[in-house]
């Protein structure tokens with residue numbers, strides 16, 4: 001597998017994590033140690049200001065109906081992946097401001113809009129589409145609709161960006177922003 | 189042995205016959221008997237909020253409908269709501285135009301958020317508050333005046349009934365416990381308490397069918413049908429209780445320091461007709477040496493509280509026309525079922541256990557005493573190796589229980605009542621039920 005990890009300026013990516021395949025990490029995003037991001041079915045693009053916590057797994061699975069060239073998995077801005085969550089989506093797009101709570105699991109055939117919350121330990125395996133602002137919580141996967149998007153974690157991101165370099169070895173940013181190319185990435 | 193979330197593998201038999209893990213039991217140091225929540229009287233000490241730990245006198249609690257003034261539960265999932273602060277962006281007034289001045293006035297505003305289901309007070313249009321605690325709009329029950337009317341009426345009824353009862357009882361001189369019971373204080377009857385404890389009382393609709401109504405019924409005064417009308421629930425208060433023995437009215441203690449503790453170390457696979465080894469750990473929690481013998485559960489003398497009660501009353505109180513209400517005993521007591529496909533060969537030895545010594549924890553040299561029965565010994569603990577026989581006809585499946593009874597010596601350290609003679613050493617019995625898991629056929 002080609003290892004082609006692009007870390008944009010302003011991203012905080014710990015060294016002690018598994019990044020495999022073609023991965024782009026947007027500015028302002030914080031990736032904690034022990035995170036696995038595996039782009040085996042196509043590139044993964046993580047937009048700005050995401051928090052990806054310890055033991056999270058983001059996998060772009062190989063699918064049978066693989067397009068050629070493979071479609072990237074685009075993860076929108078301000079998403080929070082809490083400790084131990086797992087995302088296996090093969091759909092090209094995850095919205096923004098979603099929260100994947102601890103130990104949650106999102107299977108391959110789940111489409112996720114924006115502002116959704118997948119509650120702690122909730123398992124989504126059946127093919128489905130989560131409309132914007134859907135909240136799934138509890139042992140019985142109760143569903144409710146939030147009125148507004150989840151508040152963004154700006155303060156937490158600020159704090160992590162300041163503190164993480166003091167306690168962890170970080171990967172160096174290796175990709176310099178070029179205005180036009182960035183715009184085309186965002187548009188995907 | 190008791191676990192927080194796992195099933196209870198070792199259950200002790202209460203004096204009334206209920207079987208419970210040791211953590212749910214009490215011990216009366218005056219009657220020298222094990223008591224469970226069904227055979228003690230519960231007394232309300234005080235009201236408090238389990239979230240902010242604030243104490244509230246009971247009169248105030250009644251006034252506030254037994255709810256905390258500053259804590260709220262989520263109306264959708266009943267998780268405790270957290271207060272979140274946001275920096276309010278002062279509204280940009282296009283007429284004023286001077287944004288810099290207004291920014292200085294920006295202040296923190298607070299709203300309520302549920303971390304479990306992400307319900308927020310903004311969902312139902314409650315305005316953000318300038319203070320962190322309190323100040324949340326109180327809602328008035330639309331039927332307030334009617335409810336008050338009914339309350340007044342029933343208060344009058346109660347008053348009248350009390351008067352009638354008093355007139356009747358004046359002739360009887362019946363005594364009740366010296367202490368206020370939970371029923372007196374809250375109107376919660378034993379049957380209701382049993383229901384709350386999860387005991388089956390009547391056949392009702394399955395709870396899953398009415399689950400959708402649960403959030404609606406939680407705010408009983410409004411019963412909103414629409415989720416958009418679910419307002420935060422003021423958190424119900426908890427009570428601090430003290431437990432008293434129903435027979436002697438003394439305060440009860442936990443059995444942790446009075447009853448030998450039995451733990452299962454391991455057990456071989458149970459097969460019908462087979463004999464398998466069972467390792468148990470016994471420990472003596474008391475400050476005195478303890479002699480323990482394994483006895484047949486059928487040998488455990490039946491508890492004769494009723495008889496005892498009568499003899500005391502005969503001698504003293506009957507002459508004074510005093511009679512203690514013992515009807516509760518009938519309601520809770522049950523016969524202990526000791527039939528089981530499992531039986532154990534009881535070693536014919538008396539085990540002596542040293543007193544509890546907290547310092548011994550730090551001793552390295554374990555007394556590795558080993559014979560057929562005792563696997564090892566260490567300060568106040570020992571491990572027993574027993575043989576369990578599984579009956580030929582044992583049915584395959586989980587829940588194989590082994591009844592076991594211990595006879596143990598107990599030294600009473602409570603000074604006796606003035607007249608009574610001092611009896612320090614007692615022989616007590618405790619029956620336990622061990623859950624050894626599954627019986628596997630060949």
Ligand SMILES: [Zn+2]
Pocket residue numbers: 216217218219220433434435436437438
């Ligand atoms: Zn007692």
Ligand SMILES: [Zn+2]
Pocket residue numbers: 202203204205206222223224225226227
């Ligand atoms: Zn009992």
Ligand SMILES: [Zn+2]
Pocket residue numbers: 237238239240241242256257258259423
């Ligand atoms: Zn409170």
Ligand SMILES: [Zn+2]
Pocket residue numbers: 262263264265266267302303304305306307
């Ligand atoms: Zn909630």
